[in-house]
Amino acid sequence: MMEQLQQALPIGLVFSPLIGVIVLLCIPRDKAGWLKGVGILATLPPSVLALLLYFQFDARAGGVQFEQRLPWFQIQLPQIPPWEVAFHFGVDGLSLPLAVMAALVATLAACASVYIQKRLKGYFLLFLLLEVGMLGVFLARNMFLFFLFFEVTLVTLFFLIGIWGSIYREKAANRFLLYNGLGSAFLLLAMIGLFVLFQSLDYSRMQEMAHDSRIQAMLAQEPVNNIVRGIFLCTVVAFAIKLPMFPFHTWMLRVHAEAPPAVVMIHSGVLLKMGAYGLIRFGVELFPQQMQAFAGVLALLGLINILYGAALAFVQNELRRLLAYASVSHMGIILFGIAALNVSGLTGAVFQAVSHGFISALLFFFIGSLYERTGTTDIRQLGGMARPAPVLTGIFLAGGLALLGLPGMSGFISEFLAFLGLFHEEPGLAAAGVLGLVLAAAYTLRAVLKAGFGPVAEQIKGMADTRWPETAPMMVLLSCIILIGVWPDVLGEPMKVTIQTIASRIGG
Amino acid sequence: MIANAWIIPLFPLVSFLLLLAGRKTFSERSAAWVGSLTACFALAGSVWVLLEQVGGSSYRAGLEWLSFGETNIRFGVEVDQLNALMLLVVSLVSFLVQVYSRRYMKGDERFPLFYAYLGLFTFSMLGLVISPNLLQMYIFWELVGVCSFLLIGFWYFKPEAKRAAKKAFIMTRIGDIGLFIAVILLFIHTGSFDWAQIFAVLEAGEIPPEVLTWITLLIFLGAVGKSGQFPLHTWLPDAMEGPTPVSALIHAATMVAAGVYLVARAFPLFEAAPIAMDVVAWTGAFTAMFAAAIALVQNDIKRVLAYSTVSQLGYMMLALGSVGYAAGVFHLMTHAFFKALLFLAAGAVILAFHHQQDIRRMGGLWNSHRRIGWFFLIGCLAISGIPPFAGFFSKEEILMAAYADGRIGVFLIGVVTAFLTAFYMFRLFFLVFWGESRRERQAVADPGMMRPIAVLAVLSVLAGFVQFPGDSFSQWLTGGAESAATGAGAVWIPLLSILVSLAGMALAWTMYAAKTVDPDLVSRRIPWAYRLLERKFYVDEAYNQVLIRPYRGLGLFLVGFDRYIVQGLVRIIAAVPRRIGVWARALQNGQFQTYTLVSVIGLVLLIIGLTAGRLFG
Secondary structure, eight states, X not given: OHHHHHHTHHHHHHHTHHHHHHHHHTSOTTOHHHHHHHHHHTTHHHHHHHHHHHHHSOTTTOSOEEEEEEEEEEEOOSSXXXXXXXXXXXXXXXXHHHHHHHHHXXXXXXXXXXXXXXXXXXXXXXXXXXXXXXXXXXXXXXXXXXXXXXXXXXXXXXXXXXXXXXTTHHHHHHHHHHHHHHHHHHHHHHHHXXXXXXXXXXXXXXHHHHTOHHHHHHHTSTTXXXXXXXXXXXXXXXXXXXXXXXXXXHHHHHHHHHSOHHHHHHIIIIIHHHHHHHIIIIIIHHOHHHHHHHHHHHHHHHHHHHHHHHHHHHTOOBHHHHHHHHHHHHHHHHHHHHHHOSHHHHHHHHHHHHHHHHHHHHHHHHHHHHHHHHSOOXXXXXXXXXXXXXXXXXXXXXXXXXXXXXXXXXXXXXXXXHHHHHHHHOHHHHHHHHXXXXXXXXHHHHHHHHHHSSSOOGGGTTOOOOOHHHHHHHHHHHHHHHHHHHOTHHHHHHHHHHHHHHHHHTTO | OGGGTTHHHHHHHHHHHHHHHTTTTOOHHHHHHHHHHHHHHHHHHHHHHHHHHHTTOOEEEEEEEEEETTEEEEEEEEESHHHHHHHHHHHHHHHHXXXXXXXXXXXXXXXXXXXXXXXXXXXXXXXXXXXXXXXXXXXXXXXXXXXXXXXHTSSTTXXXXXXXXXXXXHHHHHHHHHHHHHHHHHHHHHSXXXXXXXXXHHHTTOSOHHHHHHHHHHHHHHHHHHTTOTTSOTHHHHGGGSOHHHHHIIIIISGGGHHHHHHHHTHHHHHTOHHHHHHXXXXXXXXXXXXXXXXXXXXXXXXXXXXXXXXXXXXXXXXXXXXXXXXXXXXXXXXXXXXXXXXXXXXXXXXXXXXXXXXXXXXOHHHHOHHHHHHHHHHHHHHHTOTTSHHHHHHHHHHHHHHHHTOHHHHHHHHHXXXXXXXXXXXXXXXXXXXXXXXXXXXXXXXXXXXXXXHHHHHHHHGGGGGSSSOHHHHHHTTTOSOTTTTTOOTHHHHHHHHHHHHHHXXXXXXXXXXXXXXXXXXXXXXXHHHHHHTGGGHHHHHIIIIIHXXXXXXXXXXXXXXXXXXHHHHHXXXXXXXXXXXXXXXXXXOOHHXXXXXXXXXXXXXXXXXXXXXXX
């Protein structure tokens, strides 16, 4: 009995937000307090289940754990055995950290949703569906499911931006859908291609075949190898848009600037990481040879991301845009880690995904409470915030220090590991990328000091400091950041075996 | 106790956490008590550890911290001679500064927070000096940097403080990326972050020489940033915007010496890389003279001391680069005492003049504040290298080492700098304490302020005698490895150094006390030279023109690039579905592109919804 319950953990985790959906449907739309309360409470079960999963996960054993298949439907195809699609979930060292982070960030983003004013019922319904989508993305063990959940996040986010965003929300939502729709098209192509190649969309099965030397030899022949390369590129482009990789990043600027901060917490914290996850899960795991050939380009793109994002962040005056470009820069570090294709690089990439998830969630929570009080996020209109709002400024300062990779906080570990990995493979590009550390300090401190220090600006005189319902969630995020920074094995231990397996398969 | 050395840094950490949590509830009195008491515990522990270490025991231990693949990184503690000495210096100065700050920071609205930051700094600095591995050291290295940033910007409402804090962080970070790369390269070539293991691989000769040169130069870049060496020195004088106790603790005695400590810690690597040794020696020598020259014409009491710190740190680097390991570390210690003394005394002077820092508007303090005057004089004599004060012994060791090592240019620069040092220090002394009083003063005789100064004054007098007579200090520090070679130098070197120092003092006397020579002589005769010094050789301006403005310009250019070129590229892609949409419109009417996608996805969701029933059924 216990065993079965444990086995059902991933599937329970994925669909647990639906409890909230059902409860929400029963609440009248004008009961704002109830809706908010239920909306926040509904995100607690996933967090609890995710933590349970984390503590139950056997870090030493590695591999896929808590695997569960529930048959769904099958399609008869000519010449090959019938294609069975199952609700197939499970976790390994790669998906577990991301799923836990996603669940926690979702809960805290729900807390940040108290700033939402209109149509609360619809908002929380979509929010919870979005959470189902993103948890499903990380926990699915089959690419078809992955794709479905991926699309769920896309649609729900489209509405969340389009309805609850600020002035140019519709434009932002359309731009978002345009790019991500394009990404989905590539992903669909890649999925069909993979199905044709491997006759299965099951992760374990596909990985097995991808690393089978006979099949590898077969795929390396003309003209099959060109098709394989095409599928590989489709995969890369699909996730490069999501990450986002230069030059596909412009859509996310608008999302950052227009979507409500609580949604950006999810978007920047979790959804971008689906790009990183996808690149490792499908790019690295299924295309070891193509990935190795492509690693140099990937590292170069990573470098462009880091420097380009940093240079643009340095001249932004609008905090949200600044953080959007900072995200571009930080995603470059993920690309560095992946391009290294060795243990420390890949570990660094996953660390960066998780760490940046918490950091940008914290910073956008801050943006939410700042905007609530001042009605602006333009640093030219802010200044001297430390006097009227010392706690809020302290949190911004701490978040900023995390963003610039201060040791003792999570960002440092991930940057260090990613650079350590890439220095093994591409010392030149890595050395150029290290410049990003200085540039990160430059843009972060410029923002933090302009907003927090100096004489008090006219706009914020009499601004109130945060109250505990806001401070507490931000402190939780900050604690996560510091915990990972001070005791990195808390995150490193569960992913160790899985990353080692991935790296050893590609001979890195 | 030595086996429990890891507890020492935790005392100030507790202080930090307590005071941060209770920054609203603690009174000034209780906050100061918490800070001073924890620092006192740390000091007691450090003394104990040092005594045990002198008794001959060393210690190292650690626990697992981060593992990936086959690599296990450990976090731990190491106590050998150098660590034990640094523990003592850091905890002692920190304790004294915390006692002193109670009066100096009185009435500040964020008083408990100030003590909290001091606690965090002391924790980080103690953690830095007991690190057994390079990665751990790098972590604390950055943490002391951020504490420095927080404390420089402590008076956050002052625009100058804000600018200075930012500058300090970014300038030192430029150096830090050098250290960052060095840490990674060392790991790649030795497979470890551990000093012991790194040196073992070095002994085995497994690091290629050119790589070693690169690594040492990069480590030195880190030290250049932290210790304010040319060309990354400009942040340190600006850091004087912070409260004076902070300047004494962080920007004179401890943190800025971390760069010297780093080079000393990695000394075997440097010894194996002759090019790096050249760079260290010459950078140190150049910085020593360069900063001393600027100090000649500065008019802010703290800035004079700041440039003097830069110059003295240059001395230490010069010593290390001339294989004067013991000399460099010795000077680090004595400098910590007398420079902290000078800063704390300067703080008292500043209070006495109602927060006036311009020495042109001071004067005549000797008559009213004789005690401060004596302490300040001891500091001046110590830094000028007059026997029997501490600075004499360490400076003389450095000059000996430089002479013995054979770089005559470096040696000569050292001698010239000794002259300049004596001159600018006594210019400062005479301007502040001599002449007629130019401003209303207030009495400063708080024992809480005077006692720490007195302790430092005693140390500034006595600390030199650990190395005299005989060379017991360097014997102990190097474990007996450093032979009498440096000690056997000519007798004329100490005599020469005393002589030039006296000359400097005499010149200062004639210009600023006796006024037989017009102090404005130089500025009138060669105005361009004076202007060059006063503007600090235009280094800040150069950075602004060469780096900051172009970078901003690049950023602004990229804004346009991003908006028109990158987005334009994507518009072309966007045109494709629009094209399809146009075709499709022939068949259907209405908006097509976006909604198609939505409806397809909706269909998929519908299918899931319909079939998901099986799951529960």
